Amino acid sequence: MNNRRMIAIEYEQVSKQFSKNAKxxxxxVSAQIEEGEFITILGSSGCGKTTLxxxxxxxxxxxxxxxxxxxxxxxxxxxxxVRRRMGYVIQQIGLLPHMTVEENITILPKLMKQDRETVRSxxxxxxxxxxxxxxxxxxxxxxxxxxGQQQRVxxxxxxxxxxxxxLLDEPFGAIDAITRISLQNELLRIHRETKKTFLLVxxxxxxxxxxxxxxxIMDKGRLLQxxxxxxxxxxxxxxxVEALIRSAYEQQSFWEGVQDD
Amino acid sequence: xxxxxxxxxxxxVSPLLNHIYMTAVTLVxxxxxxxxxxxxxxxxxxxxxxxxxxxSVVYSIPSLALFALQIPLTGLGRTTAVTVLCAYNQYLLLGxxxxxLNEVDPxxxxxxxxxxxxxxxxxxxVQVPLAKKALFAGIRLAVVSTIGIGTIAAAINAGGxxxxxxxxxxxxxxxxxxxxxxxxxxxxxSANGILKWAEKGVSG
Ligand SMILES: Nc1ncnc2c1ncn2[C@@H]1O[C@H](COP(=O)(O)OP(=O)(O)OP(=O)(O)O)[C@@H](O)[C@H]1O
Ligand SMILES: [Mg+2]
Numbered sequence: 319m320n321n322r323r324m325i326a327i328e329y330e331q332v333s334k335q336f337s338k339n340a341k342x343x344x345x346x347v348s349a350q351i352e353e354g355e356f357i358t359i360l361g362s363s364g365c366g367k368t369t370l371x372x373x374x375x376x377x378x379x380x381x382x383x384x385x386x387x388x389x390x391x392x393x394x395x396x397x398x399x400v401r402r403r404m405g406y407v408i409q410q411i412g413l414l415p416h417m418t419v420e421e422n423i424t425i426l427p428k429l430m431k432q433d434r435e436t437v438r439s440x441x442x443x444x445x446x447x448x449x450x451x452x453x454x455x456x457x458x459x460x461x462x463x464x465x466g467q468q469q470r471v472x473x474x475x476x477x478x479x480x481x482x483x484x485l486l487d488e489p490f491g492a493i494d495a496i497t498r499i500s501l502q503n504e505l506l507r508i509h510r511e512t513k514k515t516f517l518l519v520x521x522x523x524x525x526x527x528x529x530x531x532x533x534x535i536m537d538k539g540r541l542l543q544x545x546x547x548x549x550x551x552x553x554x555x556x557x558x559v560e561a562l563i564r565s566a567y568e569q570q571s572f573w574e575g576v577q578d579d
Numbered sequence: 580x581x582x583x584x585x586x587x588x589x590x591x592v593s594p595l596l597n598h599i600y601m602t603a604v605t606l607v608x609x610x611x612x613x614x615x616x617x618x619x620x621x622x623x624x625x626x627x628x629x630x631x632x633x634x635s636v637v638y639s640i641p642s643l644a645l646f647a648l649q650i651p652l653t654g655l656g657r658t659t660a661v662t663v664l665c666a667y668n669q670y671l672l673l674g675x676x677x678x679x680l681n682e683v684d685p686x687x688x689x690x691x692x693x694x695x696x697x698x699x700x701x702x703x704x705v706q707v708p709l710a711k712k713a714l715f716a717g718i719r720l721a722v723v724s725t726i727g728i729g730t731i732a733a734a735i736n737a738g739g740x741x742x743x744x745x746x747x748x749x750x751x752x753x754x755x756x757x758x759x760x761x762x763x764x765x766x767x768x769s770a771n772g773i774l775k776w777a778e779k780g781v782s783g
Binding site for chain 1: 709
């Protein structure tokens, strides 16, 4: 690893227990993410991926441990300030239903009194970037979009403030396979161009391996393995990881079998 | 009945105007107060629970008793009536306001927070516009209730349509009682209609 790079996000024994008697949803997770890395978080439903992501922008506060962003313990920073420094794509889309696509994308910069024309033209640029024609879609309401289109607007909105860190919670959940591939490639391009740090949650192993420079594999709140896709496949650190990889192989051999016919 | 209106128009018109005035003043004050309390409750959620509990106790006190309790503080007359009516309205308004604002989709509220809105921005730019229906429903409920309970204010010399009712009861004058009841019903229905119309204007 290149030690000249800054640590963008550091998790130090981070835990989250929603109530006294409940099992911890996130259990003593420790990890360091370098600036500019594209990290994917992979794990089955309910394993704590969203919880970990929400603690990163203080939508939730850890019940144990610390999260450090660029050297600063975030529990000492006002939550609103933390959130404004990060782009966040929410799992259940979360567009504001009473505002148009353009208003959704521009509301926060406008509240922060940025120049209207600049904000507007950047919003249109971002819409094109996520493959939505601004002339067609800028004035629509979220209810007039498909699920996948809404998720793309959510992505554009998160990119709007040009944040150093992007948190994406299953941003392609509602998108068909073909559009999904093209958006994945789009995201990789955005990452290459902007050098932002990306943290993307998914439960699709192919997506995690394709996008992640390193992959965090979680199960029942624990971080089982955090490594490059190559190392994970070669040296699975845990029976759960092994099973995960085997499932991906089985799928692939199905496709190969069909091709042979 | 028409004879009574024609021979003593002032005996009907003046209580009616009085009642409208009392309702309007009560409405303005209580909506302002409830809005203020709602904003405070948004910042300090515990306060919302305390206020709701307090005003539900107030609301359960019979109106005549509450009027009587208030007399030592503000004397007989309209001030006392408006004070009591505003206190009752807080239960209806605050209850509806808080319930409406809390019913806004948690996912949407989380998104508002997630993109970096402050508590106040989330309240005024997201919750209020999305809860507009519930907010207006609360106001309409409060107006109709004010018009009804307001008739009892005549017992403490606050005037209004209650004057017709109480006079009618004392002198067994059915025509007066009918006029009093009819007018307060008409008033309630038209106030409700006007507010619905205003709501459309705001939403449009
Ligand atoms: N607000 C909450 N209160 C109580 N428990 C919660 C809360 N949010 C999440 N949990 C619990 O914490 C655990 C982890 O939830 P989380 O949402 O992080 O899972 P996830 O990995 O994102 O799953 P999915 O892939 O289904 O989105 C779950 O068992 C969930 O029930
Ligand atoms: Mg999740």
